[in-house]
Amino acid sequence: MQDLFIVWVEAFSGLGLFLFGMLYLEAQIKISAGRAFKRIVQNATATTFKSLLTGLGATALFQSSSVVTLMTLSLVGAQMMGLQSALGVIFGSNIGTTVTTWIVALIGFKLDIKVLSYLMIGLGGLGSVLSSESGRWKNYFNMMVGFGLIFLGLEGMKDSFNIFSKSFDLSNYLSVSPYWFAVIGLVITAIIQSSSASIAIIQSALFTQMVSFEAAAAFVVGANIGTTVTAVLGAMGGIPDKKRTAIAHLVFNISTALVVLLTLQWMIIPFETYLFGIDDVVKIALFHTLFNLVGVVLWYPFIGSLANWVGKFFTKEVIQVTHFIHNVPLAVPELALEALQKEIIHLSDKIEEFALLSINIPPPKALEKQYGVDRLLELYNQNFDLSYEKLYEKIRLIEGEIYRYNSMLSSKDNLEAHQLQLKELSRKNIYLSTAAKSIKDMLADINNFYEATSPEEQTFYKNLRYQILKTVLAFHNAKEGDHEAIEELESTYNKIAASYKNSMKLIEDMAKNTHIKPEITAMAINDMHLVKSFSKSLRNTLNITNSKD
Template sequence: MMEQLKLFIEAFSGLGLFLFGMIYLETQIKASAGRAFKRWVRYMTDTHAKSLLAGLGATAILQSSSVVTLMALSLIGAGLMNLESAISVIFGANIGTTVTAWIVGLVGFKMDIRILSYAFVGIGGLGSVLLEDGSRWRSTLNAMVGFGLIFMGLEGMKESFSGFAESFDLGEYRFESLYWYALIGFGVTAVIQSSSASIAIIQSALFAHIVGFEAAAAFVVGSNVGTTVTAMLGAIGGSPDKKRTALAHFLFNVSTGIVALAALKPLILLVDMVLPAADAVIRIALLHTIFNILGVLLWYPFIGLLAKWLKRFFKREKEHVTHYIHDVSTDLPDVAIDALVKEIAHLVDEVQNFALFAINIPPEKALKEGVPVDKLLDTFDENMQLSYHRLYAHIRRIEGEVFRFITELSRQQMDEMLKQKLDKAARTTTYLATAAKAIKDMLHDLDRWYDGESNEEQAFLRNLRYQILKSVQAFHKAYDGDEKAYEEMENFYKRIAESYRNSLELIADIAKNRAIASEMTTIAINDLHLSKSFSKSLRNVLKELQVLKGAVS
């Protein structure tokens, strides 16, 4: 009884480590992925074929299709991979996992991931403690900890059932139907979380003549389907695309398993024709490879259609983008305007954060008192892996709801003072929309400046980021109620206008360098105008808010 309780606790703990590692890894991938990693992922997954090869190669190296599947789920959750690419990676991983069976069959190798998990957690943990908070390298090492926890969780779940795996004697179970062996293969893999390990078990049993080749073949097919359990666990609590990827993995493996079981005898005949003199252990590895390749060939032409069909599932419930006005009736103008002012404050926060994210500085760091601007610019000098256009779309939706609310509210009977405040709210929202649009129009250019390698391009980028950062900081201080707020914002806007002349010198340097694309000069001029427009819009917001805030005072 105590031994069974111990096994249960170990299994439960392993599952907890596994799930936490998944969530932690995804978080750190978002924080640590820099431009180079972003470009590499995009390059390796920009076509179905390359994504398939990436999945195959990664699985062959890591010796675990489960880990590669979890990596794909993490990347799609982090927004670094789309659904079709993730499906292609999983298809490749199913072929790559056959490498382990070949290694076991040829050299008897079996990888122990425990040491690997300790190494990842140890190196990542030490590095994350020693490096400065906010450093991209610290986030990268934290991601290593996430990998280590996933490995450790998988190993913990396997070890908790080691007694079962060691005493599992297929010789005691002689079934007439091959489907029973497939079911056992599925169950063993689902429990120990490794198709490679379960196939190694059946290869050992086959080598010892405990089971026949057909029974072993059915077991391998079942174990292939059992790997879907790992992906399902990894998708728990994840985004809709993560769940769709796990469902694609399930459909692929189940359909491939059904076809393989239905055509098991022809597959065995094909194996015997290809390797007639090989021993049974090698032939089972070949069978494993053949039916996975056949499954990929069957599904590969329909990846796009599969992804489109999966989009019907796991849709998020409609979420309110607004915080205050969606539950307020316009029949009560005084209450409605109070909610409107709060909603505009929410929109102010969103626009501020969007601008800071665009220059890759975390808002909580940028708006913290006493942090030198130069330190912020130096520390956070890599692109964040965020969907900037999604952030902008979110702001546009808030703006749209605010304008709709203002329109509905304007139909109500109200005194002249409330009407004036409503007009102020509309103008404030317009200026915030203009500020957000200026940043949105810079996004593509910012990527090009970040990719620039010349000193002139990097100098211009730093100047541009400085202007946006200082504009937001000055606006934030003013918005928080500093008595001299408006004057400070006015002075800073004047400095922005004056710095425009200094920036022209940077543009001249860019124009002189013939190694820089000629259009970068025009892009630089355009970005300076956008920066001025952003700062001016924030200054205008302050003018309107001075009156509008009186609506709730």
């Protein structure tokens, strides 16, 4: 009972290593995806036929279709390989995987990837530790570790379930229909995560005449279906294209298996009739190759159609980031202009919220006019746990959609008055984009100053928050038609522009404090420019509006 428990623990650990290695490798590919590496991948998979040859060659080299499939999924996940190219590689890997079967049949060689995994993890780990943090080689060594973890995870699962394959008495099933052996091949391959290993088992059984050739052929077909489990596991938690690739792999292998199983009794006739005298183990290797060639020949003309079909899966409903322009066609310029003006206001609202959240002020509380600036800064100073990157990404999408809509409307509507309005709206979009970028560039610094302990840094942080909050409130009130707020925004900008002298005195104090890191001083200087840029951009946006009045 205890031994069985250990087997399952080892299997679970192997699965964990496998999945972690997959995700780690994908992350390292993204980091080290330089132009040269991208070019190699793109050239090797530029056409479907090249992709097929790449899959065949890589599988013959690595002696594992599972590893090549995982590498393909990693490249798809890193968005360095398209869906159709990935299918070509997987089709080729199905042919390449027969090389191991031929090696077993002709030489009796069985690859042990445990030593290879240890070697890759060892070399990769040492290389990563000894290499420079900023150098490319560190990423390359980390990729080696990722490959090693995948190999080790696969080997761990095979070793832990070795007891099942060893104790599996095939002789008890001699009287059973050969088609049951397809199910047996599927299950064993799914468990030990290697079609090559499971086919080696049936080759051994065939060599000792424990099973018939027909049963062994059915087993091989089932093993090819079982190997798709690797792709399904590798696609877990990945981007949609990874999951689509796994589905296509599943459809390809199952459909091919069904065709071969339905015609199995006729397919084996040439092997039993014309190849009499040749070792059955060699004949099963030949059958394995023929079976995979049949699949590729059947599906190769339809790779594009298969890619289009699986492309319909895992699609999410498109969420519109804009509120107005996506609902108004360009054919009615007056309505389109009105929608564009409203979208600019929507964008400015989002930037106001972004700026307030960056300094830990809840937007509703700041804009309800219940408290003054000093009171708001005093009441709200708890750091928000937010994904500012996603907030900024949404703002950028709105900016891009506004620019696209403006450009398309400008090309359709030649009325001079409308062209002037479109130019003004385009300028507003640019100024608002600059304001958002200024806040985005200050985010990391603001967080550092929030955690600061020195009085100089805390004072600078307070001044920074004050200037941003003051600017946002004045801009918001001015948008609503408050003429005093218009003057206040102009005054706020002028004060920020003129505050360099006072700020420089504070920065000099920071520089003299030996407990403050030198880079903090550089941050403060940079943030002075950014907050000025933020205030100036909002002021310029407002000036465009007022210049029309």
